[in-house]
Amino acid sequence: GAGFLGSFLCERLLEMGHSVVAFDMSNGEKIEPLLEHPKFRFVQDSILNVPTLSREIERSDIVVHFAAVADPKRYVTEPLVTLQIDLQGALNVFRLAAKNKVKVAFASTSEVYGKNPNVPWKEDDDRVLGSTHINRWCYGTAKAAGEHYCYAYHQQEGMPFVIFRFFNVYGPRLDDLGSGRVLPIFLKQCFHGDPITMHGDGLQTRSFVYVTDAVECVLKGIFEKKAEGQVFNIGSGDELSIMDLAKALKKAGGFKSPIEHVTHKKVFGDSYEDIPRRAPDVSKAKRLLGWNATTSLEDGLRQTIAYYKEQVG
Numbered sequence: 232g233a234g235f236l237g238s239f240l241c242e243r244l245l246e247m248g249h250s251v252v253a254f255d256m257s258n259g260e261k262i263e264p265l266l267e268h269p270k271f272r273f274v275q276d277s278i279l280n281v282p283t284l285s286r287e288i289e290r291s292d293i294v295v296h297f298a299a300v301a302d303p304k305r306y307v308t309e310p311l312v313t314l315q316i317d318l319q320g321a322l323n324v325f326r327l328a329a330k331n332k333v334k335v336a337f338a339s340t341s342e343v344y345g346k347n348p349n350v351p352w353k354e355d356d357d358r359v360l361g362s363t364h365i366n367r368w369c370y371g372t373a374k375a376a377g378e379h380y381c382y383a384y385h386q387q388e389g390m391p392f393v394i395f396r397f398f399n400v401y402g403p404r405l406d407d408l409g410s411g412r413v414l415p416i417f418l419k420q421c422f423h424g425d426p427i428t429m430h431g432d433g434l435q436t437r438s439f440v441y442v443t444d445a446v447e448c449v450l451k452g453i454f455e456k457k458a459e460g461q462v463f464n465i466g467s468g469d470e471l472s473i474m475d476l477a478k479a480l481k482k483a484g485g486f487k488s489p490i491e492h493v494t495h496k497k498v499f500g501d502s503y504e505d506i507p508r509r510a511p512d513v514s515k516a517k518r519l520l521g522w523n524a525t526t527s528l529e530d531g532l533r534q535t536i537a538y539y540k541e542q543v544g
């Protein structure tokens with residue numbers, strides 16, 4: 232509740248008049264402006280701490296489960312931590328929610344599709360994953376197992392749920408500058424005038440969706456009855472290469488950094504395998520929820536740049 236997506240969702244839920252509890256291990260920096268709100272409460276704890284988690288879920292109407300390790304470098308270097316939080320933590324949430332008949336909104340990922348070459352991906356498409364000895368796949372595997380548990384708890388214990396598969400959500404508060412996912416890494420390099428490090432040839436594609444657009448889809452899915460028991464892709468309809476992302480970022484910020492190619496092995500070591508194309512079919516969200524992304528890449532990058540520029544002064 233105090234991370235990137237969670238902080239934006241807390242803001243919107245409070246704007247809508249709901250009472251919100253953010254449960255998070257962090258220090259709450261991203262939700263600091265909300266701490267004095269009369270309908271907001273912050274619980275600093277881990278979803279691996281079952282007694283505290285149980286107490287909060289018992290009091291809730293809906294649990295939005297966004298807690299996860301989602302940094303590629305971490306799930307390559309810390310697979311055990313990734314599996315403990317992303318799988319064991321999710322099982323704690325589902326078990327307690329099912330026991331208390333509480334609806335769950337589960338943050339899954341585009342990673343569950345793996346290397347399926349048939350892009351764009353629909354929600355019922357096959358998953359094509361790499362070898363289990365490649366740590367890169369532990370994150371997507373944990374999230375896919377979480378989806379299976381949602382269906383199982385619904386079938387056998389009546390737990391209502393909705394699943395969101397996020398495709399490269401970006402915006403303010405994403406990660407610390409220089410770490411985590413691609414944009415904060417590129418931005419730190421641009422701010423310092425250093426070369427932008429392009430992994431591989433830069434032709435690998437992703438689908439970037441601005442955070443406020445993604446949150447609006449989550450809100451529609453949470454409160455729409457016909458969304459229960461469904462999985463939704465959340466992304467933009469535009470498939471963009473990482474090379475083109477770097478060029479768009481340079482243009483939006485007026486940056487002069489050159490682009491420098493590095494191998495995936497140099498960045499991640501031997502336990503990584505890249506996905507050459509990743510893009511969603513978002514027609515289901517449009518059809519059932521009336522949602523589609525409306526923020527252009529140019530506008531989203533400008534807002535993201537402005538946020539991080541203010542952070543670094």
